Amino acid sequence: MHGIRIVMKVCPTCSQWNSPKAAYKGVCGWCAYIPLCEDLELAAERDDAA
Numbered sequence: 001m002h003g004i005r006i007v008m009k010v011c012p013t014c015s016q017w018n019s020p021k022a023a024y025k026g027v028c029g030w031c032a033y034i035p036l037c038e039d040l041e042l043a044a045e046r047d048d049a050a
């Protein structure tokens with residue numbers, strides 16, 4: 001998945017703003033939830049800024 005970085009900013013399960021480090025890994029830092037593909041579509045952001 002080049003050009004797209006999976007960053008889960010807000011966990012769909014616990015609705016918490018994720019910590020940057022956990023968000024970068026695509027895992028919720030609160031409940032350790034790993035989003036499914038359909039969830040990633042919501043959370044994925046383009047890597048334009050980097």
Ligand SMILES: [Zn+2]
Pocket residue numbers: 011012013014015016028029030031032033
């Ligand atoms: Zn969570």
